[in-house]
Amino acid sequence: MAVYTEVSDADLAAFLETYDIGGVRALKGIAEGVENSNFLLHTDAGEFILTLYEKRVEASSLPFFLALLDHLAERGLNCPRPVRARSGASLGHLSGRPAAIVTFLDGVCRTRPSVGDCARIGEALAKLHRDAADFKGSRANALSLSAWPQLFAPLHFCADDVEPGLAAAIAAELAFLKTSWPRDLPRGIIHADLFPDNVLFLGEEVSGLIDFYFACTDDLAYDLAICLNAWCFEPDGGFSLAKGAALFEGYQSVRRLTPAEAAALPVLVRGAALRFVLTRLIDWLNVPAGALVHPKDPLEYVRKLRFHQSIGDAKQLGFRPE
């Protein structure tokens, strides 16, 4: 929900002169992307998304994100493709911010994903993992296991304001994850934030994966764990075995999980839940009273974490070993 930086018509015209996509025909700030300012840009050459990168995004990672999108689009994945300026650069500067233009993708986010959607998401995620396999770039996951204790530190004394006992529950989970986290799983580029609002559908098909600004190098199965949490719980909070099974089936139609990955899943989904408990708590506790923008509920992910603490193996997530 964000346009943090205004773009003057003169600045925009000068910026577009460094590209080969004609003059501006329309520019609308769009309510998408929490970290950046995004605009729908019409030029004589068609429709694009213009992104101004705000301070919360580390500028040193921008070349990684843009090169990754270039690589994936080249492989045929439906993702925004950076448009190069005449100089060949895909990263420029506009209104005092790093800025990029990417292609516009048709499609609409699912507000209530179906079992079939989950199968298609699994397939799309595996294709992303496959297509990124020969990508040369890498980026550490700034929000992985080693970062969680630091995220939790300032929450120690206020997490209980959100729910009594929450701080102790998080501390215990951190201790569990520290000793139980799997090692030596297959690694590669992961999206790390493939929630329903980052996937576009056109009819029944996935028409676009967007918002790669958490993409990083990490365990591939951890990406699947994030998707299980984001796509396979029902609005009433219950886990859908049918959706979980569909997600696994779609994923494995492209890339089979190793036995070690399957065995690690019950721990990975706990970590994937805790990661969003922590970041949502930070956002939740930092919102000024009465603000118009409501952050996402951290307790949704506390409930998901509790479900995962109650299960024994990946079969209870819908995984079916051969």
Place this chain on the structure above:
Amino acid sequence: MAVYTEVSDADLAAFLETYDIGGVRALKGIAEGVENSNFLLHTDAGEFILTLYEKRVEASSLPFFLALLDHLAERGLNCPRPVRARSGASLGHLSGRPAAIVTFLDGVCRTRPSVGDCARIGEALAKLHRDAADFKGSRANALSLSAWPQLFAPLHFCADDVEPGLAAAIAAELAFLKTSWPRDLPRGIIHADLFPDNVLFLGEEVSGLIDFYFACTDDLAYDLAICLNAWCFEPDGGFSLAKGAALFEGYQSVRRLTPAEAAALPVLVRGAALRFVLTRLIDWLNVPAGALVHPKDPLEYVRKLRFHQSIGDAKQLGFRPE
């Protein structure tokens, strides 16, 4: 800056089935319109703006606004044109809100209007007044002279928090306007909010007037006074005689001001300034501490009011009598 209501893909699909514009291809919430939720909507038939009317807009006025747009578009004015559902209705319901689809207009808002832009705005405003002359609908101006004391009432004790002495200055101005406000000027439909962010330009031409949700029946010259305030002050706060002269010239190329209107202008611009001082003060004082959305500065309009209090006649606004 607003998407207050989320639209589910299923609700949207059902809504579009009542129209003849094909299925949805993309939907993006846009950061436009303070009062409503606005979305850029792509369908098989092209691009549209979908608006969900939120509670702050009086539902009883929606048929007036949509009929006015229909009438103006029919006359050839560049404004959004309501798209009719198969039933013939241009107002429907979506996600629990009154909703309408209008045509999308190309163009970009001017962040730094030029003298030439002011001439074109004057001309566009006069065409709006001319084209609306035979429109059958009418709507009282809820933010006119008689409403200002009520707007000021809750501000009595807090206006001085914004600037010491401001409450007394507003009270004195209200008393002046009450005794000096002109009567029997030519009336008609006015836009009442034709600020630079409500005008689209394509190259040098005005390609669209948008956001008619303050449109009402009032003195035509009061609309010109609002535009003088919105378009003809420089960023440093000084009034530009050249821009004022251009605005008048553009306006009078289509519709000549009467002697009574010209004589009333110095009072009308004071009223037009005070109206925005009052509503901006309300927004300013109602913002929660630390909120992300910053309302517009009421003191900008206090300074404009002070300038108008210092002048003697319309010539000092750039008006040139024949």
